[in-house]
Amino acid sequence: MTLVEQPADIRDxxxxxxxxxxxxxxxxxxxxxxxxxxxxxxxSWSVAGCFDHLAIGNGLYVxxxxxxxxxxxxxxxxxxxxxxxxxxxxxxxxxxxxxAGRRFxxxxxxxxxxxxxxxxxxxxxxxxxxxxxxxxYLEENAxxxxxxxxxxxxxxxxxxxxxxxxxxxxxAHERRHLWQAWRIRRAAEQHSHSxxxxxxxxxxx
Numbered sequence: 046m047t048l049v050e051q052p053a054d055i056r057d058x059x060x061x062x063x064x065x066x067x068x069x070x071x072x073x074x075x076x077x078x079x080x081x082x083x084x085x086x087x088x089s090w091s092v093a094g095c096f097d098h099l100a101i102g103n104g105l106y107v108x109x110x111x112x113x114x115x116x117x118x119x120x121x122x123x124x125x126x127x128x129x130x131x132x133x134x135x136x137x138x139x140x141x142x143x144x145a146g147r148r149f150x151x152x153x154x155x156x157x158x159x160x161x162x163x164x165x166x167x168x169x170x171x172x173x174x175x176x177x178x179x180x181x182y183l184e185e186n187a188x189x190x191x192x193x194x195x196x197x198x199x200x201x202x203x204x205x206x207x208x209x210x211x212x213x214x215x216x217a218h219e220r221r222h223l224w225q226a227w228r229i230r231r232a233a234e235q236h237s238h239s240x241x242x243x244x245x246x247x248x249x250x
Contacts, residue, residue: 052127054127055183058212058213059180059183062176066176068098069176069223072226073165074168076165078165081233083229090225092169092226092230095108095159095162096169097160097167097172097175098153100171105199106211106215110182110196110208113194113195116190116194117190122194123190124190128194128208129209130206131192132228134214139217141217142220164208183212186208191209192208193207195207
């Protein structure tokens, strides 16, 4: 089934993932390794850290989504309607949307905390690979009852979301951390410019 032939809700999800990938590529365009790995302080993440966090999180989330899809397919739970999240799932996805700094800050589960020393190139390539896995999952399972089939959330023990909610949460989570990464990039570039200015002043006339 081509993208044009797919239902509008599936096309919308695919287009959200495509837009996120375009934004990620724009974010890293012209970004140096030094700027991409710069941190505001010891407790903050770099741009590379944001991508590493998403790569790790996407991998674990897709694994859980695949298990949920396998159960749904085995039980014959095929598409009945749009891949819309329920009331609670929709609220949670909305809660994750940026701007992240104006909402309650969530501490990342230990299993998806980014590696402390990770290169921008490695983190970004891992993110793109994981992101393609997410999009592949959507294409392979668009025929399932995504709104009515559930999976075990790998980060919140005992919580089960619908597959539709899982996909909506994924897009919101990615947008949240890309927003964060853009803010970090601007701060890193400002820091670099400030250092250059101080160095020029130190050289004197």
